[in-house]
Amino acid sequence: MAATRQPTLLQSCAWAATAKELAYRIDAPPKHVRTSRVIALDQGAAAVVAELATMPWHDTKFLVADAAEPDWLADELRDADFVMMIATANDGAATASTIGRECARRGITTAGIVLGLGFDSDEAVAALRPHARVLLVTRDRRDVVEVLSEVGA
Amino acid sequence: MLKREINELLTRTGPGTAMGDLFRQYWIPALLAEELPEPGSPPVRVKLLSERLIAFRDKDGRYGLIDEFCAHRGASMWFGNNEMGDNESPGLRCAYHGWKYDVTGQCIEVPSEPDNSTFCQKVKLTSYPLVKVGDVLWTHMGDPVNQPDLPEFEWVRVPGEQTYTSKRWQESNWLQALEGGIDSSHVSWLHNAGLKNDPLFKGSKGNEYNLNDMRPFFEVVDSDGGLFVAVRRNAEQGRYYWRITPWVMPSFTMVPPRGDHPVHGHFWVPIDDENCWVFTFDYLPVRALTEAERQAMKDGHGVHNEYVPGTYRPLQNKDNDYMMDRAAQRRGETFSGVKGIAMQDASLQESMGPIVDRSKERLVSADSGIIKARRKLVNAALALRDEGAEPPGVRTAHQRVRSVATVLPADASFLEACREGLTAIPGVPQVSV
Secondary structure, three states: OOOOOOOOOHHHOHHHHOHHHHOOOOOOOOOOOOEEEEEEOOHHHHHHHHHHHOOOOOEEEEEEOOOOOOOHHHHHHOOOOEEEEEEOOOOOHHHHHHHHHHHHHHOOEEEEEEEOOOOOOHHHHHHHHHHOOEEEEEOOOHHHHHHHHHOOO | OOOHHHHHHHHOOOOOOHHHHHHOOOEEEEEEHHHOOOOOOOOEEEEEOOEEEEEEEOOOOOEEEEEOEOOOOOOEHHHOEEOOOOOOOOOEEOOOOOOEEOOOOEEEEOOOOOOOOOHHHHOEOOEEOEEEEOOEEEEEOOOHHHOOOOOOOHHHHOOHHHEEEEEEEEOOOHHHHHHHHHOHHHHHHHOHHHHHHOOOOOOOHHHHHHHHOOOOEEEEEEOOOEEEEEEEEEOHHHOEEEEEEEEEOOOEEEEOOOOOOOEEEEEEEEEEOOEEEEEEEEEOOOOOOOHHHHHHHHOOOOOOOOEOOOOOOEOOOHHHHHHOOHHHHHHOOOOOOOOOHHHHHHHHHHHOOOOOOOOOOOOOHHHHHHHHHHHHHHHHHHHHHHHOOOOOOOOHHHHOEOOEEEEEOOOOOHHHHOOOOOEOOOOOOOOOO
């Protein structure tokens, strides 16, 4: 059995967490590309998505769910690894279900944001719950920007 | 990733900083009551929010928290004499030239001045109130005009036999420590062995749900005082097992309970920008802790820890690589090789550096609770600075919360179903599975 070697340099033990040693961390950000789709489930959400689309993002597309066109989803999800669904009303349940099932089939991470802007959001939350890995209920539209920015959209 | 300037805003809590001003709106834990057990106890050095202070208890039993350094020549009052004599007025006398101060920081004697001099009345050290609520001494370091009512967190309001509090030094900024309390997704990984073995966790039905579903779903909802971060996992017959963590601003979190075990949580308090105190509690709303439970806590089980004797420094620390045990890691007794829930968290949070550079991190959607919490802190700090707005969590009604662990039908809203369970109601047991 090999003898245990004790650390000899500062960076080879837990003291590497000091501020001085922190300066030696590799400064280049880790490689990270996320292909995101942000999908509005209703008319109110479409306005939110339209506003988001004017901001600078990486590989992100902003869409409005089109229940009348059966093939739209498959095309849009082809390269995606993250889908955020946005609801501002209770009428997007069927669309959320379709998107959620398709994302599950393709191994795409899903998030749901219910913007509780003056409506009883229980139905929207219940509709999204089975299909969103993370569900954020908020009155603050800036939260959408914040989550998208933080996950690298 | 977070902009560097936002990271700076969130992590700096010294005087004059936006986040420091936010912290100064609240009552925060300063030290444990056991540190000043009786009138005349030796003074204790306390650093909070980057201010060096001395805590003492005068001969009449009154608590004081004052500037650590004498107004005369700047000597530390830690060397001072907490005078107990029958003919002496209560107060702490500087060991250098004998200047004496009362618990409000008011100088009451300058021996070099004539007997009838009023000079001492013009000398006053900065001081803050220090009040015992539960097993904790609390302070409010902001403007006395805005001093809120005393804290109403249930853990410090139940009878003494129902509660236990410890504290430990963590060598990292307060925010990365707090974020560990909000981030429920690490539990199934880092702490999985603790659920099976720890005397304060093991045996609950909830543990089975935890261990059988490693890819939980999350819901984050605003509360009056902060957030509810809910995690759901699959249970039997299409139902969901929910664990709901309340975060009350600025830095109080409660872990959802397990079976009939005591309920625990933390209050994370900045010492300075690179260190924090973690006040850790266990309590039960309706019954006394058993001797076995209390002893397990003292022995460092559950969310508590063992200490370097005579200190509040964890026994496992940077100096010994947290007593890393690779053999235990290989055997699956611990996931990270570090023993105990508290030090599993602390070792990894300290490894991130004194203040983690959040401009380099890559969050995922499961981190939405952390994202939202940061945003609420920034918003509250800016609203306070720009408009003088009272931040969430100051009002005592916001503090009367509980964590919940429960099983609900698939279509139930956790918030609706658990509204009562999430509220601390005296005499009502916790909701737990």
